[in-house]
Amino acid sequence: MSMKLKALLKSPWVFHLSTGSCNNCDIEVLDCLTPRFDIERFGMILAGSIKHADVLLVTGSCNRKSMIRVKRLYEQVPKPCLVVAIGECALSRGMFMHSYNCPVPLDKVIPVDVYVPGCPPKPEAMISAVVKLIEKIKKEKLEGSSKRK
Amino acid sequence: MIYLMYVLMFGFLLTAVIGLLASWIDRKVTARVQYRVGPPLMQPLTDIIKLLGKETLVPVGASKTAFLLAPLVGLASVILVSTLLWLNNINPKESFIGDLIVVVYLLTIPSVSIIMGGFASRNPLASLGASREMKLILGYELPFLLAILVPVIKSGLSIRLGDMLTAQMQNGVFIGSWSGFLAWLVVIFCMQAKLGLVPFDVAEAETEIAGGAIIEYSGPGLAVFRLMKNMLLFTLPFFVMILFMGGLRFDGIHFLYGVLKYVGLVALITVIRNTNPRVRIDQAVRWFWGPMTMMAIAAVLLAIWGR
């Protein structure tokens, strides 16, 4: 595995984007930073600006207004980057399934690397998702069948 | 040739290694204060390697040259300052007259580079951060310069860092006297502002203006800015040590004392940063032009009086 990728996996900086969630998912995301879970152990910190981030964390349902912004933000993340969808809303629109305003789930708009189901998901679930993500990338690299640059 | 080696070995490599270590100490102590575990030892280095491997994005309409050049300007000046400081410490005789003034000037350039990068990136938040940084410089430079007058007076009106070191070697450190202690206090606050740490991190203010002047930087540019900040975390305390605390000596037990002094200063910076809220820019300027300047003037008067 290249040094670049190794370093990326050891210090993923996270940009947290809410596309109109009910705020529960966001509170659970912030829970991961508290002393109990402390994800800074793994080198993760919340980045204030999208240009500093490696991981785009999306919570909330994908409505017509916010999707334009999500696309624009995805284009602004310096590559290589990863996308994590958190919560039922981002995964499959949850209770907004039949809403006129949420025509498609998130992964129809931008490529998603990990899905964390739950309404809201527990912090443990998020951490285990990140672990799975890291394993996945490592395996992809070993098999040499990665689409990622 | 020998000077080139000094620049590379001491100015860049050694300073960078110690700076990265210091920034790890800073993050670890912060985490422990908040009952967290904190990042592993190699974390600051990993961050920089990762940033070097990422894409560089230049915002549309930004001034490309200034935007990409700003981090390098800042880094170069930090390297120069640390070379001068190391040179003085290793051999106090070898410095030239007026190197104190050169160091003081060069220490402003990192802030100027942040202003440059902020204004060049054509982002409203970055401009806001840069203009705050400018006001902050206006604020802290006055008490900083006044406080530096104290060691100058105490070492017999010399503006050579080497003379200050020899004077402290002979008559005890300056911080032991009243004027020296007052000036040291002032310099500690100015150092916090120069490093851009809480309570004077108005220019960066992650939670308020999302990174301020460096908001548009990504990849290598951001890596160089971070490295510059980490190196400053070594250079500034080292400068304070030379001015007030007798510098770093290499003979026997004195070396241990020097290391302890440095670690103590870093811990002090961290504790200040963890126990204070961010001040507004007007409060910061008022603080520096009011109480701090008064204290610095008092210190200078005491030094002239011989205390």
Ligand code: SF4
């Ligand atoms: S998934 Fe549930 S908790 Fe999360 S934003 Fe949607 S409704 Fe709220």
